[in-house]
Amino acid sequence: MSTLARGLARPSPDAVYRAVWRWHFYAGLLCLPFLILLSTTGALYLFKDEITAALFPRRTVVAQHAAAPLSPDRLIYIAAQAVPDGTPVTYLDPAGPTAPAVVTLAGGVAKTLVTLDPWTGDVLDRTRADREPMAVVRRLHSLSYFGPVANGVIEVVAGFTLILVLTGAYLWWPRRQSGGVVTVRGTPRRRVWWRDLHAVTGLVAGTGLFFLAATGLPWSILWGQELRALSNRAGLGQPEALWAGVPVSAVPAGAVLDQAGWALEAAPLPRSQPRDAAPIGIDRAAGILRDLGMPAGYELSLPVGETGIYAAAAYPRDVTRQRMISLDQYSGRPLVDVRFGEIGPVGRAIQYGIGIHKGELWGRANQLAMLAFCLATILLAVTAGVMWWKRRPAGGLGVPPWPHDRRAAVTVTLIVAGLGALFPLTGFAILAMILADAAGQGVARWLRAPAAA
Template identity: 30%
Template sequence: MSDMTANNPPLNTDATQTTSSSLTKKFYNAAWRWHFYAGLFVVPFMLVLAVTGLIMVYFNSIETRFGEKIYVTPQSVMTAPTTQLETVKQAFPDAVIGQYMPAPAEDRTSLFTIKLDGVNTIVSVDPYTAEIVGTVEKDTTWFYFASDIHGSLLIGDLGDRLIEIAAGLTLILIVTGLYLWWPRNGKGLSQVLVPKLSMKGRNFLKELHVSIGFYISIILFFFLISGLSWAGIWGGTYVQPWSSFPAEKWDNVPLSDETHGVMNDGAVKEVPWGLELTKLPLSGSDVGKIGVPEGYAINLNSMVVLARAIGFDQQFRINLPTSPSGVYTISADSQDGDTVTPTGDQTVHIDQYTGKILGEVGFEDYSLMAKSMAVGIALHQGDMGWWNTILNALFCLAVIFLCVSGILMWWLRRPKGAGRLVAPPAPADMPLWKGAVFIMLLLSLAFPLVGITLLTVMALDLLVLSRIPFMKKAFQ
């Protein structure tokens, strides 16, 4: 034993602990710096998304999306759907009538969606008298306005790309925020789970910021992924194409070049995510199975009767054919508020000439990703009931608080009169930097816009900001 001790002197534990402490501090500062810079870009976008989200939750759950909820006095007999359709045609002879929704309750109006001079309008019809009792332009409602901002910032594809980058960088905020939150320096888990409300000033804000950020992190991650799945690059290019329902599963029906997505109205997504890129069938062939029995007229009346016969027993809608090769489409889904849960999603296409059913797809036919998105979007929009509405409202308020408190903490930390950002210091000689670059390259493959943005920022930091004196000072 004595020989072994002589040949192997004891380790310098103090030096080891000092090295470990220094490494931990470097990682902490690096995480804080990334958290700070990601927040600079993300905060304005997250504020916009949270505020517009609150507006949409309100009109989606408490009011109505487009102000179309009009009540009527119930009578003994309703007029036929074709009679109501004729009234709308006479009132708007130059309009294209795209959709009909039977009265969802005995004291509610029937709804027609028309396009007149490029403007989408909802026409409310008394189902007992076939009189028009109200109209509203969808594009002018608060819900549509908030939805357009929420999806594209009112600047089209550029806005979509900026939001996609912001959502991806928020994932970085979550990861770095959780690392900063993790208990250290002798603190136990219980000490960081409950904020110390006795703190004052910036420390009080930090306690709330850290605790609220931790508790909503999982929900925020879920909202980001479900939102990114709708974004143009990650969702539209990478995820949605291989997750969509394959129209080839229908029995060799002729397919259009148009997809289900044409039934969406502008900024508002009304077609289930898993069907948006699926091609529509065409009318005019002999294929399909019996839908409308032979001898019956194929019109809006028979479509309503068929819908009831094949299981559409609650709220549903019928898209009318708008071209010689178009089809009748009967649908009900949670994304439109027709069903309480997405498991009740159902879409059926009928040939406008033969009345045969050309294709059917329900929730059980969706891919795993499409099912996940159907549930995710319903939760994202607050469609699953009052508990969902309350949860989403609280979540939006929490996001607003995180954004505002983050700005206030930065402002309170800045020295008076500082003419620079006062960013967290960059650690010198950061170890494992090659691993960080490798992770960012992987991130570029998974989330292209986010990865490219991170690599660009890293290149600017190393090649420009750290080498030009006045830029280096401004971003310190």
């Protein structure tokens, strides 16, 4: 074959396979420790209600009484007496006749949650909000415990996870082998058994892992914020028309409400118009919300200052019933009332995806399906680690070698870099890995040069 013909020839499948394998190794090297953490904390958070009920049964279920429950104002007063140095900031409406009410008070180094029996007013529990077990699990899941830089690492890992799944699918694709596609060869003593178990597990769990990474990205610190901003500007997320003509503050809904939801957490809160009339009070605000059809279990933020509002958000498991209402604190007039169907198509799609991600959409079946993906991801990480351990050379890292055909290496690297360009933080990480890999190969060639001479 002439030199020109060789230059125009496509890279061999074996060369492409080796290049993909190397990037799969790099993606796994970065992702797997984090995927174990994310899968473990995610599996726990899927059953947050069940775990909380098992750990704290006294504060989770209360006895229903024949008499009417106490008013929100009375419950907030009792909670304030239980935490004298705290200022009430939110009230969580009981989700059902046997559910407690929860008042959040700000003061000191952290917020305090006071759980009350809505029928008797008994204080069932007091705890720091940041020490609530499921809050700890949630912050570990996002790495927000360790600051915004660590939270950005999760965005890098999510982007690399998409690359990990795509490269893994290419490596799994059948190539005349007799096993390792849907069957497992050998015994656990042999590396091929672990390789096949890894491949077959990836076949089953790859789609779920891809979905979990993709639906987690909207919460990310950079890409998620940009997606929200772009969808809002295009009229596909936050329904800006509902804010037309309404005076707004600089405070986003997510700053005061935990249940605002992805599509609305960045939406600005309206402002009340100061007037001579006295504020309507929490009981009247709760009555208005009930008359407007607000689902039980809503979270209500209390007004701060003379322009503050009553901001309420409901985040039930039925995504279509999600709702956010803001009330003028003097007149009780709804300033903004957003139902799920009024959110743009991008916002609704992401809210659906997040609901499935959190196991909230289809009951127990949704929870068990996401749990299976979490456990399969842990198994993928374990089998990958064992495979690497069995194949690594003594004293070496065991990085798969680049193919001799540099066209394959360059082509696959450009494709991976193109995928990384979709997610800026992941793209920067890929660029750093390319530079580090090139530097490492340069050093290796320099070390071999004296011996060759």
